[in-house]
Amino acid sequence: MRMAALRRKHGLQSGVTGIARLDRRTKRLIPRLARGDVAIIDHVDLDQVAAEAIVAAGVFAVVNVAPSISGRYPNLGPRVIVNAGIPLLDQVGEEVFERLRDGQAVRVDGSQVWLGDEVIASGQVQDLETVAAAMLAARDGLSVQLEAFAANATEYLRSEQELLLDGVGIPLVRTPIEGRHCLVVVRGYRYREDLAALGPYIRERKPVLIGVDSGADALIEAGYAPDLIVGDMDAVGDEALRCGAEVVVQAYPDGRAPGLSRAQDLGIDAVTFPAAATSEDIALLLADERGASLIVTVGMQSNLGEFLDQGRSGMASGFLTRLRVGTKMVDAKGVAQLYRQTISGRSIALLAVLTVLAMAGAVAVSTVGQGWLQLLAENWENVVFALQRLIS
Numbered sequence: 001m002r003m004a005a006l007r008r009k010h011g012l013q014s015g016v017t018g019i020a021r022l023d024r025r026t027k028r029l030i031p032r033l034a035r036g037d038v039a040i041i042d043h044v045d046l047d048q049v050a051a052e053a054i055v056a057a058g059v060f061a062v063v064n065v066a067p068s069i070s071g072r073y074p075n076l077g078p079r080v081i082v083n084a085g086i087p088l089l090d091q092v093g094e095e096v097f098e099r100l101r102d103g104q105a106v107r108v109d110g111s112q113v114w115l116g117d118e119v120i121a122s123g124q125v126q127d128l129e130t131v132a133a134a135m136l137a138a139r140d141g142l143s144v145q146l147e148a149f150a151a152n153a154t155e156y157l158r159s160e161q162e163l164l165l166d167g168v169g170i171p172l173v174r175t176p177i178e179g180r181h182c183l184v185v186v187r188g189y190r191y192r193e194d195l196a197a198l199g200p201y202i203r204e205r206k207p208v209l210i211g212v213d214s215g216a217d218a219l220i221e222a223g224y225a226p227d228l229i230v231g232d233m234d235a236v237g238d239e240a241l242r243c244g245a246e247v248v249v250q251a252y253p254d255g256r257a258p259g260l261s262r263a264q265d266l267g268i269d270a271v272t273f274p275a276a277a278t279s280e281d282i283a284l285l286l287a288d289e290r291g292a293s294l295i296v297t298v299g300m301q302s303n304l305g306e307f308l309d310q311g312r313s314g315m316a317s318g319f320l321t322r323l324r325v326g327t328k329m330v331d332a333k334g335v336a337q338l339y340r341q342t343i344s345g346r347s348i349a350l351l352a353v354l355t356v357l358a359m360a361g362a363v364a365v366s367t368v369g370q371g372w373l374q375l376l377a378e379n380w381e382n383v384v385f386a387l388q389r390l391i392s
Helices: 002-009 026-032 048-057 077-083 095-099 128-159 161-166 191-197 199-205 215-221 260-265 279-289 304-310 312-325 332-338 345-364 367-391
Strands: 016-022 037-041 061-064 088-090 105-109 112-115 118-122 124-126 181-186 208-212 228-231 246-251 271-274 294-298 329-331
Touching (some): 026 048, 037 048, 077 124, 095 118, 124 128, 128 312, 181 215, 191 294, 246 260, 246 279, 279 294
Parallel strands (some): 181 208
8 A cells, every 4th residue: 555655646557557347247248348448247267268258358457356266166267367468356345346337447456456546446366376276276176066067967957857858848940950050159169260160161061050149249250140049148249139040039947038128129039948058058959959960069168177167057958968969969170170171073074174165265266276276177178078088
């Protein structure tokens, strides 16, 4: 405090200054973030997907009301933040949401958050060393998390047995899926790289493009038009919702669908899908139930660490959903590695004919070519004359 007072006295400041953007739901905050902002979040065990989106927005600092690593399991988000060189301040307390308004200029200096000349919050500074130590300690909790996961999976199977086994509640959609490939895109792990690698596959196979919430925005950014948008509608942009795609709104098991009103306000005729699963899981179930021959996933979890990073409830539905659709499902990386764009024999023959015709045309219009053609015509007349004499 004394050093801070001396800095103010001499007109000096340290730390980083930016515009505060606040929301208790990180998923809802991310679309509002811009370069130079200070992200104020309330996110226990910050996950990798959220952290990568925050970094991509270009924020100057991240202030978390909650612990970014609680110790329950080694979550991946904090390492992404600190590796990007962005200050991460943890456990500043709930009061920051009461004392700070969205859009105010704040300064993050060490362990303190300043609003003008007043310290409004303080917490724990996270850096490479503290994050590494916390991750190491969190590994001790993996066995507890796996036991909790087993219990959650059992409970989820009990509550969603009819959905998982018989497809009860999966809505009918207008988009033709039967017998086609489906590409299900989540704005998650390495989605940009995967979409870029799948370009030849998408152009040739023309799969049904399914965007899960902001996965629809990811498809549009990559130059594609989604056929279906599935999710609770709290992260997808208006442009994506208005692009003409069919919309399936996730609802609670009791039928309540908070995202439905947003779609209706935009003039979209949407259907609902009541389920306790995650949005990406209901997209997989929808594609499977409606007869997709292959389901290619982009941005979804592909290893134990990423499943843990999703959280226990998401792990349960994700694991059981993959058991159901496992024979059809393949990760984008596998498709990118195995897929080779093929050219049919007919296309090769057509290309050869067109090449010959083009060369013949070029020769015919040239001076030398016209001389050759005249000589060829004279020789042909001599051959015909000789044949006529031979026959007679």
